[in-house]
Amino acid sequence: MKRIHEFPIRFLGSMSAVGTLSAFLFFAASLTPSLMPRTWIVQGVLSGTCAATGYAIGVFIGWLWRYLELPWLKKYVLAERAVTLAVAIIVSVVFLWQAVGWQNSIRELWHLELLDTATPIRMAFVGAATFFLWFVLGRLFSLAASRVSDWLDRYVPRRISNVMGVVAAISIFWLLGQGVILRYALDAADASFQKADLLMETETVRPLGAMVTGSEQSFVSWDGLGRQGRFYVTSGPRSAAISDFWKREALDPIRVYVGLNNAETVEERASLALEELKRQGGFERSVLVVVAPTGTGWIDPAAMDTLEYLHKGDVASVALQYSYLTSWLSLLVEPENGLDAARALFHEVYSHWKTLPADQRPRLYLHGLSLGALNSQMATDIYDVVGQPFQGALWSGPPFRSERWNSVTRMRNPDSPAWLPSFRDGSVIRFSNQVTPPDGDFSPWGTIRFIYLQYASDPVVFFDPASFYREPQWLRGQRGPDVSPRFRWIPVITGLQLVFDMAIATSSPIGFGHVYAPADYIDAWISLTDPAQVDAATTARLKKALPASRYQ
Structure with a gap:
């Protein structure tokens, strides 16, 4: 004792x-x-x-x-x-x-x-x-x-x-x-995560319509879609809701998704996605989006719902699952899986798209959030598409490891902050956040458009390993609108704080941290895709119809 x-x-x-x-x-x-x-x-x-x-x-x-x-x-x-x-x-x-x-x-x-x-x-x-x-x-x-x-x-x-x-x-x-x-x-x-992915939510019912992924007529089996895939193809606005907003006829958006259990290899899954996209008439729509999901296969509904409303449902999207794990685990243990999936899917879709007459094919865009943004940025080499370029990309919350994002941020115009750079004349690449939309004092858009949607308070974007021993650029000078004025860089401490910030980044209220709001997606999609008949009044009405509370 x-x-x-x-x-x-x-x-x-x-x-x-x-x-x-x-x-x-x-x-x-x-x-x-x-x-x-x-x-x-x-x-x-x-x-x-x-x-x-x-x-x-x-x-x-x-x-x-x-x-x-x-x-x-x-x-x-x-x-x-x-x-x-x-x-x-x-x-x-x-x-x-x-x-x-x-x-x-x-x-x-x-x-x-x-x-x-x-x-x-x-x-x-x-x-x-x-x-x-x-x-x-x-x-x-x-x-x-x-x-x-x-x-x-x-x-x-x-x-x-x-x-x-x-x-x-x-x-x-x-x-x-x-x-x-x-x-x-x-x-x-x-x-x-694999068991969770196989779970059938009681509210997720197999679609009856023939032109829906996972239906009896679909090339993609319902059971193989996984939890996130089943949610994605059955959620989102239908023609009735979109028509009610516009007070005119609208289309049912096309959502194609292929899960990990729908085929053995990534090449087979990408080929299956292309065939399903063609079956549903995806190449006959005015807008086609190749989406790179997050690690679990999740696709942000705030991103896709807003686009489908803006174009009156005349939108097709296609995505490929590559993991069961959350994004940070997937990035840690299987970083090549997401990249392989993004490249395989883009190759299949783009190869078919460029064979179509230029005046009859849809405008082609890329989209990804978080790890999806990282993989989407690397899905293609600009030299492979320069002859027939696609129309652009919207990447939200790009992780700090994104090489293209890092390169553009480093080469930003000297009068712009690191948390919201301006790049050259803004005719190719623009940045946006919850306060500043991507339309501003820029030169007119060129042939291809890239938009980065990022919040200054997003640690997934702005974590920097060097912050353990060096003050980050985004802490110098004027702060972002959602960053505390009392935040001070402290060696070692700031690096550890940002590591923990990344771990809880998705727990923030929508519109801050790593959770992106529909209103900010609306501004970005308008600038990127030029939807018809969308003026300031319509934009405000749509933001009111799709409030942040709907996606929290």
Whole structure:
């Protein structure tokens, strides 16, 4: 029993003074605002992770100081720790007191209910538990490195054995993480998402109309469509609703979708999609869109519904599922699947499209959200289509890894901000957000049009690995309309904050973060596709008819 009571004292006594100070400072800094508002649970996990990172950095600084044999105040250790703890507690309390105001600085811009408290006790408890888990993991890493180093001491010099011990510990943890824990978790996630994809919602009924994907007459089986595919082909506006808006006759939009279980290979699925598209008369419509879904196969209804209304239903769209996993998991473990699917589908559709008479074929566009935007951008090489170019693309929430988006952002006009660039004369590429539509002081559109729809508060777009050690361009100068003016770059901390922001990016209210609003899609589609008989009054009426609340 005595040993149990002594454990906390021994535990605290074994902790690094510099590491403890650094941990508290990192904990305090983690409370400052970033792009996304955070709940107390998310804030607790983030703060605990930041504290653990700060502790590790502090331990390293202390080790380096001693290794370089710099002066060390050994006889003042107890006093040093007492002062360190006092300062750390004061700083943390002050920052905790400011946390509500920092979070409300985002919530106010996003028109959310303001918080009365940051629930500091619950948040601190979660943070402490998270820190302890990381601390234990760090001690296990240190133990593994020292054991290997001690064993190697018999064969090699001490400093070499230390280095080899650290390398061995890194290898062990990497192999365990990648080969065992991560693979097991991903296999479990894949099985879970696959089961979810096969589920039949009671409200999703197999379509009776012959000209619908998944019907008895369709080339695409209903069972193979998967959950997202079944939802996509049976949802969306029909001719009656569109006619009611326009007060004139409209068409039923064509939605073609091929699921992972509809064919064995991506090439077979792309070929099947083309045949189904031809069967339904997709190439006889005025607008044809090749859609790249997100990782689970989901297609944003706010994007497609608005386009179909704008063109009175005279729209055909086609998509190919490539994964069961959420976008970030799909990007992590199977990044080539989405790209292969996007390229195969575009190749099939474009190859047939360009054989049709130019005055009789539909205008061809690409579209993708998030991971779909990343894959869609790489679906084709401009040199492959320069002879017969398609009409353009709308890419919303392009992930930070998008090479084309990165290149254009880097080469933006110097007087434009990184969160809403202007590119050359705007005749080929334009950017849009919830405040600024893509029509402005630009030269007239050229033959091909590209629009990026992005919110300044979207961490999926604006995460940058370099933000751990360098202030992002989009934080300099004028801020985006939905970014807190109290957001400040802090080395390491900002990088960790943005990682957590990405994880919760789709939890934002529509019109902010990584959730795109129908009103913003309407502005983008109008600029991209030039729908007939759409003036300012009609645009306002459509935005009212398709409110954000309908898609939340």
